[in-house]
Amino acid sequence: MKKYFFCFVAFSTFTFLANAQSKVFKEVGDEIRTQIQPIRQDQSLVGYLTLSQLEKASEDSFNYRLVIMDENLNDIGKLEFREQNLDLQAVAFDQDVICLGYFKSNLHGKTYKTKNLFEAAKSAGTSAVLLQFLTLDGKIVKSAFIKTSAKVEGTTLYNSKANRAKMQLAKSIQVSNVSQKGFTCFFEDDKQGSLAAFDASGTQLWKKELAGKTLHEYILASGDDVYLLSQHTDREEGGWEVKGYGFATASEYDKMELKDKQGNALKVLGYGNNPVTGKPYLSGTVINPKTGGSPTVKGLTKSPYLGVFTVDLNEHSRKDYKETYSYWNDKSSPGISTKGRIEQSHTYPYLNQSFKDYKGNTVFVGSSVIKKTRWGAIATGVVLSPLIVITPLIWANTGFSKYRATNSDVLMQTPEGSLNVQAPIAGNVSGDLARWNPAGVGILKTFSRVTNTDTKSDYVVVDDIKDIVIYNLNQKKIMRTIPHKDGNVRTGVLPAKDGHIMIVEYNKKEKSTRISIEQI
Numbered sequence: 001m002k003k004y005f006f007c008f009v010a011f012s013t014f015t016f017l018a019n020a021q022s023k024v025f026k027e028v029g030d031e032i033r034t035q036i037q038p039i040r041q042d043q044s045l046v047g048y049l050t051l052s053q054l055e056k057a058s059e060d061s062f063n064y065r066l067v068i069m070d071e072n073l074n075d076i077g078k079l080e081f082r083e084q085n086l087d088l089q090a091v092a093f094d095q096d097v098i099c100l101g102y103f104k105s106n107l108h109g110k111t112y113k114t115k116n117l118f119e120a121a122k123s124a125g126t127s128a129v130l131l132q133f134l135t136l137d138g139k140i141v142k143s144a145f146i147k148t149s150a151k152v153e154g155t156t157l158y159n160s161k162a163n164r165a166k167m168q169l170a171k172s173i174q175v176s177n178v179s180q181k182g183f184t185c186f187f188e189d190d191k192q193g194s195l196a197a198f199d200a201s202g203t204q205l206w207k208k209e210l211a212g213k214t215l216h217e218y219i220l221a222s223g224d225d226v227y228l229l230s231q232h233t234d235r236e237e238g239g240w241e242v243k244g245y246g247f248a249t250a251s252e253y254d255k256m257e258l259k260d261k262q263g264n265a266l267k268v269l270g271y272g273n274n275p276v277t278g279k280p281y282l283s284g285t286v287i288n289p290k291t292g293g294s295p296t297v298k299g300l301t302k303s304p305y306l307g308v309f310t311v312d313l314n315e316h317s318r319k320d321y322k323e324t325y326s327y328w329n330d331k332s333s334p335g336i337s338t339k340g341r342i343e344q345s346h347t348y349p350y351l352n353q354s355f356k357d358y359k360g361n362t363v364f365v366g367s368s369v370i371k372k373t374r375w376g377a378i379a380t381g382v383v384l385s386p387l388i389v390i391t392p393l394i395w396a397n398t399g400f401s402k403y404r405a406t407n408s409d410v411l412m413q414t415p416e417g418s419l420n421v422q423a424p425i426a427g428n429v430s431g432d433l434a435r436w437n438p439a440g441v442g443i444l445k446t447f448s449r450v451t452n453t454d455t456k457s458d459y460v461v462v463d464d465i466k467d468i469v470i471y472n473l474n475q476k477k478i479m480r481t482i483p484h485k486d487g488n489v490r491t492g493v494l495p496a497k498d499g500h501i502m503i504v505e506y507n508k509k510e511k512s513t514r515i516s517i518e519q520i
Contacts, residue, residue, distance in 0.1 A: 022516035077138035094177035142202030238265025270354035452499035
């Protein structure tokens with residue numbers, strides 16, 4: 001399993017019924033909350049961890065049970081401890097040590113009878129990032145605390161004057177291992193972002209305070225370095241920049257504002273380490289400054305993007321970054337019109353994700369929208385044309401075109417910059433989409449990647465409208481189709497360990513969830 005895997009499942013409580021590479025989680029109460037998180041090493045999944053918040057130990061603390069599982073869901077370690085309200089947000093593994101990142105607060109979840117009582121309690125609110133370093137069998141090696149300035153809000157309970165306190169960070173905790181060296185941690189509170197480094201024993205090496213608020217931040221460990229990808233809040237799809245830091249010394253490398261050579265903003269879809277070189281890269285689309293931003297379904301047909309890009313961060317200096325651009329608005333990409341339409345299928349792609357394959361190519365995958373003429377609206381308008389007021393209203397509301405989500409598109413950019421249209425991934429067709437809907441909402445598909453490092457194969461998991469489709473990019477064929485719903489069972493699929501997927505089946509009637517790890 002490679003980058004960007006995050007799994008969170010909330011249950012009231014559960015009991016385990018173990019089989020080889022599968023477990024059943026049964027709901028048996030309302031007071032106990034459980035989280036499940038993947039354990040990652042070098043952006044690959046190596047195990048799982050569950051944290052159960054048990055009964056209250058005191059007014060300000062809870063009892064917790066933590067269970068460590070290997071990549072096949074077998075229990076290998078256990079820890080029971082007492083703490084304030086905790087939210088487990090990130091987990092990483094390196095040198096036989098697991099690093100857990102919690103948000104810790106003394107007010108979150110507490111209920112106050114009136115708003116005045118809540119306001120009086122706000123001043124006593126404290127919060128921190130708690131980093132816990134554990135052995136595989138569940139023994140605590142060390143704990144580290146970083147004080148935070150977290151926002152406190154009060155939510156009025158339904159049909160009541162009571163207020164429930166809510167404390168949270170502006171950006172959730174991210175933790176990553178730096179191979180054979182330790183861990184890096186990022187979070188953002190109400191004042192600033194913080195980036196910190198720890199060795200494998202849990203000793204803090206350094207901490208940087210990052211000024212300015214951002215819309216998104218993502219960390220990436222690569223070799224001896226840590227990279228931070230940021231998006232500014234004053235932009236829509238653009239406004240990205242990336243900067244690197246040396247893990248051992250906190251030395252800062254050249255920052256790159258993500259724009260092409262004409263000054264067009266870039267939208268980032270992929271961020272990770274190149275499987276061929278091991279160096280970090282970014283990839284995505286080039287935003288059209290005239291029609292881009294946050295396109296609607298109709299807007300996808302108006303050329304919101306000019307092409308795609310890949311940036312390879314080969315060294316620490318800006319002059320050593322390799323930038324590769326493939327444009328379709330200049331007619332240099334066969335099979336794609338200047339407006340970004342796939343000519344063979346007559347569809348407009350809304351690219352959702354990109355990544356590097358084992359041959360050095362950058363693969364782009366995304367939803368596909370087809371535009372057709374709405375003959376009924378035209379005919380109605382012609383018939384009612386004597387009614388000068390009614391006809392424009394009909395056309396204004398319905399338009400002359402209709403839009404539907406259809407198959408998933410695949411584009412491939414070679415290291416030299418050639419852009420090739422691949423065979424589409426067959427999928428579900430939606431009903432008519434409202435033309436003013438945001439493209440990211442109306443297309444109704446999401447994508448994730450699974451790899452097999454032994455066979456150097458890449459798979460795309462398409463979470464489609466009705467089905468889940470697993471597609472082999474190397475063989476260009478669908479390997480498996482799984483319906484989302486079958487009777488009382490609702491199914492989801494997530495990437496798991498290398499060459500495997502996690503199938504999550506929720507049985508509404510039995511109030512149970514079965515998680516199984518299966519090879520592709």
